[in-house]
Amino acid sequence: SAVISQKPSRDICQRGTSLTIQCQVDSQVTMMFWYRQQPGQSLTLIATANQGSEATYESGFVIDKFPISRPNLTFSTLTVSNMSPEDSSIYLCSVGVDYEQYFGPGTRLTVT
């Protein structure tokens, strides 16, 4: 497995602003993922972030709204841009180890 941390753990933001979420893992991993979990719902993959290449976004998610950086094998960021109340959600990063994925503690975002 892996030890994963996320910052911030929670935030309250005003609409129209942006928030950058950081994900740090204690070992080098090739594959990192960003998910969203809206209240009372399951997880939805936003994008896959591989070091040295552009992130791959899932249907319904675009780079202008959710830009991702992956500068090295232990770190990634997800930015939620031009936020609206519909972006209120928990954002989770995960890392792939062989075929398994392990999740960070999540960032609870509330947009007012």
Next chain:
Amino acid sequence: QKEVEQNSGPLSVPEGAIASLNCTYSDRGSQSFFWYRQYSGKSPELIMSIYSNGDKEDGRFTAQLNKASQYVSLLIRDSQPSDSATYLCAVILGTGFQKLVFGTGTRLLVSP
């Protein structure tokens, strides 16, 4: 048809009983299957992975896979109140790339 389907529950069992959680998936070519446990307000925790037909046991947990029926289950023996959580079934659809698709989760309630 959803890619990964679970009964949302809640599934209520008394302490000490066996809890049986079920999941079906749509892609017959899928090879990797996972069960996550998610406590309220926490991130998903991987508890079982299974790749071959049959049973896989780990402590009080047994995962069962039947690829012909496209069915995966999780049995929890000697259920404890601390097992009360939402259990998420996740499948890597197809082969290779680690794109996990999650079911909506089954809420388990274990009463003392």
